[in-house]
Amino acid sequence: MAGIKDIAKAAGVSISTVSNVLNGKKNVGEETRARVLQLCKEMSYYPNMAGKTLKAGDNRTILFNFSDFDRSFYLNIIKGISDYASDNDFDLIICTKKSCEKYMRSNLTCGCISLDSAMKNEVLHSVAREGYPIVVLDRLIENPYIKEVVVNNYDPMCELVQGVIDRGYRKFGFIGGIEYTTDNKERYGAFIDTLNKNHIPFYDKNYFSGDYREKSGRRAAKIFMLSEELPEILICSNDNMAIGAIKAFRENGIRVPGDIAVTGFDNSVLAEAMELTTVDVPNYERGYLSAQHLIQNIKGKRNMETFKISAKVKWRKSVLEKLIK
Numbered sequence: 001m002a003g004i005k006d007i008a009k010a011a012g013v014s015i016s017t018v019s020n021v022l023n024g025k026k027n028v029g030e031e032t033r034a035r036v037l038q039l040c041k042e043m044s045y046y047p048n049m050a051g052k053t054l055k056a057g058d059n060r061t062i063l064f065n066f067s068d069f070d071r072s073f074y075l076n077i078i079k080g081i082s083d084y085a086s087d088n089d090f091d092l093i094i095c096t097k098k099s100c101e102k103y104m105r106s107n108l109t110c111g112c113i114s115l116d117s118a119m120k121n122e123v124l125h126s127v128a129r130e131g132y133p134i135v136v137l138d139r140l141i142e143n144p145y146i147k148e149v150v151v152n153n154y155d156p157m158c159e160l161v162q163g164v165i166d167r168g169y170r171k172f173g174f175i176g177g178i179e180y181t182t183d184n185k186e187r188y189g190a191f192i193d194t195l196n197k198n199h200i201p202f203y204d205k206n207y208f209s210g211d212y213r214e215k216s217g218r219r220a221a222k223i224f225m226l227s228e229e230l231p232e233i234l235i236c237s238n239d240n241m242a243i244g245a246i247k248a249f250r251e252n253g254i255r256v257p258g259d260i261a262v263t264g265f266d267n268s269v270l271a272e273a274m275e276l277t278t279v280d281v282p283n284y285e286r287g288y289l290s291a292q293h294l295i296q297n298i299k300g301k302r303n304m305e306t307f308k309i310s311a312k313v314k315w316r317k318s319v320l321e322k323l324i325k
Contacts, residue, residue, distance in 0.1 A: 002043035061091040063109040065100035067116040080287025111298045113290045117181050133297035135290045139182045148306040149290045156279045156311045157190035173206040173231035175220045175241045187237050210241045217244025230260050239264035239271045261319045275317040
């Protein structure tokens with residue numbers, strides 16, 4: 001890829017002359033200007049206008065980084081971010097995995113929203129600064145330039161578990177997500193606390209660790225089916241794993257909820273179609289609010305207090321009323 005030095009050499013002029021042409025300065029003759037611009041076109045040289053904008057203090061591009069394992073999950077979040085950014089004359093770059101680091105460290109963006117459990121805290125700490133605020137949606141992290149916009153996982157999970165206990169369920173299984181994530185810790189903590197409050201035992205053999213993907217829910221369900229006795233209800237840390245479990249059960253002639261009830265968390269697109277009882281997380285609003293907080297911080301209206309988003313249980317047919325024995 002050609003650089004400014006290559007253009008200057010091909011045109012037989014100095015680098016400063018090429019720079020003057022590209023910046024529209026009038027101290028360059030028309031013939032030289034035309035030759036430089038033609039060479040830029042022929043040699044596919046495009047100046048880093050984003051970098052120039054940032055140096056001028058006018059950068060209005062934010063970044064959204066996500067893990068990409070289930071794009072449908074992120075659609076409403078992206079829509080919320082995009083709507084607020086557009087309404088406030090900001091552009092949006094979306095990227096996944098490690099590629100995002102170069103956008104966070106370059107002059108392409110002026111702030112970042114991150115929802116990627118694979119993104120290490122060390123990277124976020126190294127990037128966040130006075131001129132580059134960050135909003136995280138999936139963790140709690142202490143940094144004066146990082147704002148946390150997180151779901152209140154604990155209360156709705158307590159409500160969900162108490163609700164199924166009130167409906168007569170006593171024998172529980174649990175499929176957890178990635179164990180070090182804040183979401184999984186809070187959801188499993190609420191699950192255990194509610195069982196303890198009701199003096200209902202839970203056995204480690206009925207806990208399986210997944211990765212929030214449908215495949216891990218299928219795998220856990222197949223392991224449950226090897227047991228001589230299924231739990232009465234399977235509580236899952238997200239909808240993807242719950243849906244994977246339901247598919248595996250039904251493929252093997254096990255009725256949901258007739259033989260085993262299943263719950264999820266998130267209220268994904270497929271949850272309603274599968275009649276899955278779940279926790280409804282308002283993802284559009286989560287995206288909208290995260291963009292609002294980020295852009296306000298970019299503009300200097302600094303607010304780094306943790307913002308918690310409430311969520312509500314959606315009761316559907318994957319859970320039945322049972323006779324309490």
